[in-house]
Amino acid sequence: MAFEKVKRSENYSEWYNNLVKNADMAEHSAVKGCMVIKPYGYAIWEKMQAQLDFMFKETGHSNAYFPLFVPKSLFEKEEKNAAGFAKECAVVTHYRLKSNPDKEGSLMVDPESKLEEELVVRPTSEAIIWNTYKNWIQSYRDLPILINQWANVVRWEMRTRLFLRTAEFLWQEGHTAHATRDEALEETKKMLDVYAEFSEKFMAIPVIRGIKTENERFAGADDTYTIEGMMQDGKALQMGTSHFLGQNFAKAFDVKFQTKEGNLEYVWASSWGVSTRLMGALIMVHSDDEGLVLPPKLAPIHVVIVPVYRSQEEMLSIAAAMKPLMAILKSSGYTVKLDDRDTYKPGYKFAEWELKGVPVRIAVGPRDLDSKTAEVVRRDTKEKSIVPMDDLYTHICTLLLDIQENLYRRAEQVRSVKTFLADTWDEFLDVVNVKEGFAMAHWDGSAETETKIKALSKASIRCIPLDQIQEEGVCVFSGKPSKGRVVFSKAY
Amino acid sequence: MAFEKVKRSENYSEWYNNLVKNADMAEHSAVKGCMVIKPYGYAIWEKMQAQLDFMFKETGHSNAYFPLFVPKSLFEKEEKNAAGFAKECAVVTHYRLKSNPDKEGSLMVDPESKLEEELVVRPTSEAIIWNTYKNWIQSYRDLPILINQWANVVRWEMRTRLFLRTAEFLWQEGHTAHATRDEALEETKKMLDVYAEFSEKFMAIPVIRGIKTENERFAGADDTYTIEGMMQDGKALQMGTSHFLGQNFAKAFDVKFQTKEGNLEYVWASSWGVSTRLMGALIMVHSDDEGLVLPPKLAPIHVVIVPVYRSQEEMLSIAAAMKPLMAILKSSGYTVKLDDRDTYKPGYKFAEWELKGVPVRIAVGPRDLDSKTAEVVRRDTKEKSIVPMDDLYTHICTLLLDIQENLYRRAEQVRSVKTFLADTWDEFLDVVNVKEGFAMAHWDGSAETETKIKALSKASIRCIPLDQIQEEGVCVFSGKPSKGRVVFSKAY
Numbered sequence: 001m002a003f004e005k006v007k008r009s010e011n012y013s014e015w016y017n018n019l020v021k022n023a024d025m026a027e028h029s030a031v032k033g034c035m036v037i038k039p040y041g042y043a044i045w046e047k048m049q050a051q052l053d054f055m056f057k058e059t060g061h062s063n064a065y066f067p068l069f070v071p072k073s074l075f076e077k078e079e080k081n082a083a084g085f086a087k088e089c090a091v092v093t094h095y096r097l098k099s100n101p102d103k104e105g106s107l108m109v110d111p112e113s114k115l116e117e118e119l120v121v122r123p124t125s126e127a128i129i130w131n132t133y134k135n136w137i138q139s140y141r142d143l144p145i146l147i148n149q150w151a152n153v154v155r156w157e158m159r160t161r162l163f164l165r166t167a168e169f170l171w172q173e174g175h176t177a178h179a180t181r182d183e184a185l186e187e188t189k190k191m192l193d194v195y196a197e198f199s200e201k202f203m204a205i206p207v208i209r210g211i212k213t214e215n216e217r218f219a220g221a222d223d224t225y226t227i228e229g230m231m232q233d234g235k236a237l238q239m240g241t242s243h244f245l246g247q248n249f250a251k252a253f254d255v256k257f258q259t260k261e262g263n264l265e266y267v268w269a270s271s272w273g274v275s276t277r278l279m280g281a282l283i284m285v286h287s288d289d290e291g292l293v294l295p296p297k298l299a300p301i302h303v304v305i306v307p308v309y310r311s312q313e314e315m316l317s318i319a320a321a322m323k324p325l326m327a328i329l330k331s332s333g334y335t336v337k338l339d340d341r342d343t344y345k346p347g348y349k350f351a352e353w354e355l356k357g358v359p360v361r362i363a364v365g366p367r368d369l370d371s372k373t374a375e376v377v378r379r380d381t382k383e384k385s386i387v388p389m390d391d392l393y394t395h396i397c398t399l400l401l402d403i404q405e406n407l408y409r410r411a412e413q414v415r416s417v418k419t420f421l422a423d424t425w426d427e428f429l430d431v432v433n434v435k436e437g438f439a440m441a442h443w444d445g446s447a448e449t450e451t452k453i454k455a456l457s458k459a460s461i462r463c464i465p466l467d468q469i470q471e472e473g474v475c476v477f478s479g480k481p482s483k484g485r486v487v488f489s490k491a492y
Numbered sequence: 493m494a495f496e497k498v499k500r501s502e503n504y505s506e507w508y509n510n511l512v513k514n515a516d517m518a519e520h521s522a523v524k525g526c527m528v529i530k531p532y533g534y535a536i537w538e539k540m541q542a543q544l545d546f547m548f549k550e551t552g553h554s555n556a557y558f559p560l561f562v563p564k565s566l567f568e569k570e571e572k573n574a575a576g577f578a579k580e581c582a583v584v585t586h587y588r589l590k591s592n593p594d595k596e597g598s599l600m601v602d603p604e605s606k607l608e609e610e611l612v613v614r615p616t617s618e619a620i621i622w623n624t625y626k627n628w629i630q631s632y633r634d635l636p637i638l639i640n641q642w643a644n645v646v647r648w649e650m651r652t653r654l655f656l657r658t659a660e661f662l663w664q665e666g667h668t669a670h671a672t673r674d675e676a677l678e679e680t681k682k683m684l685d686v687y688a689e690f691s692e693k694f695m696a697i698p699v700i701r702g703i704k705t706e707n708e709r710f711a712g713a714d715d716t717y718t719i720e721g722m723m724q725d726g727k728a729l730q731m732g733t734s735h736f737l738g739q740n741f742a743k744a745f746d747v748k749f750q751t752k753e754g755n756l757e758y759v760w761a762s763s764w765g766v767s768t769r770l771m772g773a774l775i776m777v778h779s780d781d782e783g784l785v786l787p788p789k790l791a792p793i794h795v796v797i798v799p800v801y802r803s804q805e806e807m808l809s810i811a812a813a814m815k816p817l818m819a820i821l822k823s824s825g826y827t828v829k830l831d832d833r834d835t836y837k838p839g840y841k842f843a844e845w846e847l848k849g850v851p852v853r854i855a856v857g858p859r860d861l862d863s864k865t866a867e868v869v870r871r872d873t874k875e876k877s878i879v880p881m882d883d884l885y886t887h888i889c890t891l892l893l894d895i896q897e898n899l900y901r902r903a904e905q906v907r908s909v910k911t912f913l914a915d916t917w918d919e920f921l922d923v924v925n926v927k928e929g930f931a932m933a934h935w936d937g938s939a940e941t942e943t944k945i946k947a948l949s950k951a952s953i954r955c956i957p958l959d960q961i962q963e964e965g966v967c968v969f970s971g972k973p974s975k976g977r978v979v980f981s982k983a984y
Contacts, residue, residue: 030566030623031611034559039639042556064534067526068613068644068660069582072589074522076599086589090561091601092613093585095648097564097578107568109583109610118601119523121560121584121613131522141835147531152560152644156587168560343633 007289012233019283020162023292023356026279033160033167040356041279043300045170048278049150051202051297052172055194061146061174068152069119070128078252081126084219088156090121090167121154126220126271129175130249137177137267139258144187145177153275163280164237164492171275177267179257181246184268188244191272192225195240203278204295204407205229205285206415207239208487210463215447221271222246228462228487230415231284234436236462236489239281242272280492285411286380292357293379295407296400302334303396304353308346308365315340318364325392332397354379359403360396380406421485428476428488432459438489442482444475453477453488462487499781504725508776512654515784515848517771525652525659532848533771535792537662540770541642543694543789544664547686553638553666560644561611562620570744573618576711580648582613582659613646618712618763621667622741629669629759631750636679637669645767655772656729656984663767669759671749673738676760680736683764684717687732695770696787696899697721697777698907699731700979702955707939713763714738720954720979722907723776726928728954728981731773734764772984777903778872784849785871787899788892794826795888796845800838800857807832810856813881820885826892846871851895852888872898913977920968920980924951930981934974936967945969945980954979 006015020026025041028034037045053063069092076082096113100106122128129147136142154168174191178184192209199207207227217224221243229239250256250266259265286293296302305326307318319338329336337358339349346363353361363375372389376396380403387395418437422428431439443449443461453476454460468484475482498507512518517533520526529537545555561584568574588605592598614620621639628634646660666683670676684701691699699719709716713735721731742748742758749759778785788794797818799810811830821828829850831841838855845853855867864881868888872895879887910929914920923931935941935953945968946952960976967974 027624029559030620031559031561031563034561036559036624037557039554039556043554045557046555062531062535063538064531065529065537065662067521067523067528068646069523069526071523072599075589076597079597082589082599086591086599089587089589090584090611091586091589092582093601094583095581097567097574097581097583097612099578105568105571107564107574107578109585119582120589128522132519132528154560170557 005289008232015289016280016284017162019287019291025283025292026162028160028162031167033157035160035162035166035168037170037276040300044282044294044298045276045279047298047300048202049172052194052198052274053148053150055198056148056172056174059190059194061148061176063149064147065149065151066125066128066132068122070122070125072118072120074127074131075120077127078130078220078249080248081124081220085123085155089123090154090156092119092121122151123153123155124271124273125149125151125153125173125175126245126249127253130253130255130269133175133177133267134253134255137255137257140179140260143177143179143257143267144183146174146187147176148172148174161280163276163283166276169276171273173273174271176270177250177255178269179259179265179267181268184246184270185244188223188225188242188270188272191270192227192240192242195242195272195274196227198274199227199229199239200408202295202297203282203285204297204404204411205239205281206408206412208463208465209467210465210487212241212463213447213450213461213486215450216460218243218271220245220248222248226463228489229281229285230411230418230438230489231281231492232414233284234418234438234489236438236487236491237277237281237284238462238491239278240272240274243270245269245271284492286407287357290351290382291355293407294357294359296359296404299357299359300335301337301356301358302400303329303336303360303362304358305336305338305362305364306346306349306353307338307340308363312342314366315342317369318366321369321389322362322364325389328393329396334396334400360399362392378403380410422476422488423473425476428459429457432457432488432490436490438462438487439476440485441476441488442473442484443486443488444478444480444482446478446480449475449478449480457488459488459490462489462491497781500724507781508772509654511775511779511783517775517784518654520652520654523659525649527652527654527658527660529662529768532792536774536786536790537768537771539790539792540694541664544686544690544766545640545642547690548640548664548666551682551686553640553668555642556639557641557643558617558620558624560614562614562617564610564612566619566623567612569619570622570712570741572740573616573712577615577647581615582646582648584611584613614643615645615647616763616765617641617643617645617665617667618737618741619745622745622747622761625667625669625759626745626747629747629749632671632752635669635671635749635759636675638666638679639668640664640666653772655768655775658768661768663765665765666763668762669742669747670761671751671757671759673760676738676762677736680715680717680734680762680764683762684719684732684734687734687764687766688719691719691721691731692900694787694789695774695777696789696896696903697731697773698900698904700955700957701959702957702979704733704955705939705942705953705978707942708952710735710763712737712740714740717958718955720981721773721777722903722910722930722981723773723984724906725776726910726930726981728930728979728983729769729773729776730954730983731770732764732766735762737761737763778899779849782843782874783847785899786849786851788851788896791849791851792827793829793848793850794892795821795828795852795854796850797828797830797854797856798838798841798845799830799832800855804834806858807834809858809861813861814854814856817881817884821888824889826888852891854884870895872902914968914980915965917968920951921949924949924980924982928982930954930979931968932977933968933980934965934976935978935980936970936972936974938970938972941967941970941972949980951980951982954981954983
């Protein structure tokens, strides 16, 4: 392939950027910080969306759509939330362009179209949604409200990175309203579990479920639950968050309901989201120096067949021989592609599909037809086998299941190898800076210590694991008492 | 139901607004001109999306995503397009808010965050997409590009109406690039056919396929193809457009490719879109004074079962009796809902599901269990039948097919009754103002006459039908010669 390859071991960050670009996933656009998601990348995102959407609906949620714009006066109502996002807001101030009298063929903002009130392009939709829920909720009969929205959001970023950090990104945001604290908290945890299940079973990425510290909490939440994954370079990536919002938004927007007993109470809330960041995680956890490696459950193409031929006649006989296999794979729900382009040689095609992470590649030439076999290569291990034509279907089905499992196992092993107990400050620095991994360390529970550790090591507390073991210890930094370890790591 | 009903015959426009609101489809938001699409309305839109997306993919298109923002300098490159949308653009000028020192707890736009170049919130994406395609296209091997995007767009509107005209709306926009004029034109027409098929087979709305006059053409297109539907009040609604863009955007963005023969030529283009306006058409064509009427192929719920009971015991035995039917309907791909809410009486439920347009309603009480029958009511004609339990499944399947067809027939009949030949100016005014329908009339082909007719009658040329009959005649307004009739009507 005509592009520069970079090895993970040489420059992980450049390897990532190159891969995203060369595998036709996404690219930077003419708009600073905004990305173009290319068809191949978008096809993976669509697979993710479809599965998540299914899981949201199975857990009782419906989709809806709320405005892109949030009037400033609504935006500022929940003060913590507003303060958290104010510094990264795209603001619409005018609603018309006009001809620029000083420059022919050019347009300028029409000063007469200045809006009375500025509109914030949503960085998240709690404000506009809670202002709407206010009118939907009068009585306990109106609860719960279980709504999800698929949307674009904008958070102005100076330093951007495709999928991981962009000014505009695509996401889903769930916003639920409940009659009781318990119910809202249960919802918050349930959706964290949905995210964890999606990550582990579909993305093949093991995650740690935990709670964020106050420093790292969503602005406006009482508690933020998170799933944290480990990338191949040992850094963490926050893959999804589910927020217990308490009554904060209900109070800010004055949303009360009449209880069964006839009292007026504030509504309880949750919100939860995952975004196109997940694409970044998918790439960073599984891919290798040859390109993308995709778990079969999220691969837009499961199997590619590359015919090896010299004449058009040979091509046609190979295509004919593969037809029944393609039909039966298709009817089993797999996407199969016969790469019959005559503008490229087989070697080029092998490299291209490897780069694009297609889980299984089949190569068939005239001699294979004679011997009634085919060469099958699995993308994850690059292992080759010669398989009798009659066994191909079963072989491929088993292989796809095996690749899915193998990717998860491999990711789990990387994480296990790069996770360390750190009991002293030196050990801690060694883990996060030299070994480059997760440090399971005691922390005294104070925001002050957390901030100092981050300033000195660049490692943050990723979460307090939900399955944290109660263990007496002393803070790795302050020496003060602690009752359990938390997960520290550098992060994306 | 606790809401005010308005009859179509009394006030069509108020009937529409009431229906959209009462059937829980959509509502106005706190942001001027922007709507909230509520879960029930969004579920219908999702059904539309799924079918259209399937049809786009079947015709070889892939989805992708391009930025929400268009830098002003790109926006203005294709001058006609820019001029066409300049007056309705939301413009982002700043990227940060800060605390307002004069008002505690309040935010203000940070003047230091002024953007060097303003960003237009996309009203349509040709500019940003062609600026991207420029880098994707070097040779004929890179063509065609067949991409669709599902997105939100913003066109600032002063007078808005839910679904029909809102500042922000949801849509899909296809953007294709081709090596030849013929291929681009073929694509333009193919996608018009896809829209027409979707409208007729899924929305059950007959449409006229035609070409827009120059006055009504998309800004930046060489030709705009359209499908026009007739609403129950005799007005037209433009349901989808497919634009042949010629080489206009290729020239504006300097997108050339090397032909097979080695020459450098500008690329040919099409773009095509349908939006949440289709929701408005769906409502206006089929619904009645009792509420929404939905074609089964786009109904989120196909069958609702309302148990009529006095005791919880009775309820449970009805639910148990209905279980096998629900299972078999579900396995046939239908959505069935058992309305077992004990907070509402059957009469209330009947009215609610009627309002929401569920195609088939089944009512079952203890006596029905005894006689092994159920009452089935179809939403379109309100016809009731008593059906033996054993026949229910077959009966419902047939009924759903029949409702789909009947809605189409009914809409076709309304259109046929309200379509008139108009040969004189008096006849013309009578059709568009008194009879209120489509006037098939001769027109001299000049933009001037078209403009005058619109000014005097408020009727515009909806399209020059693709199946226009060649017929000598004289223009209904100017008396000048004409070779065929065009479709005039008032329109949404």
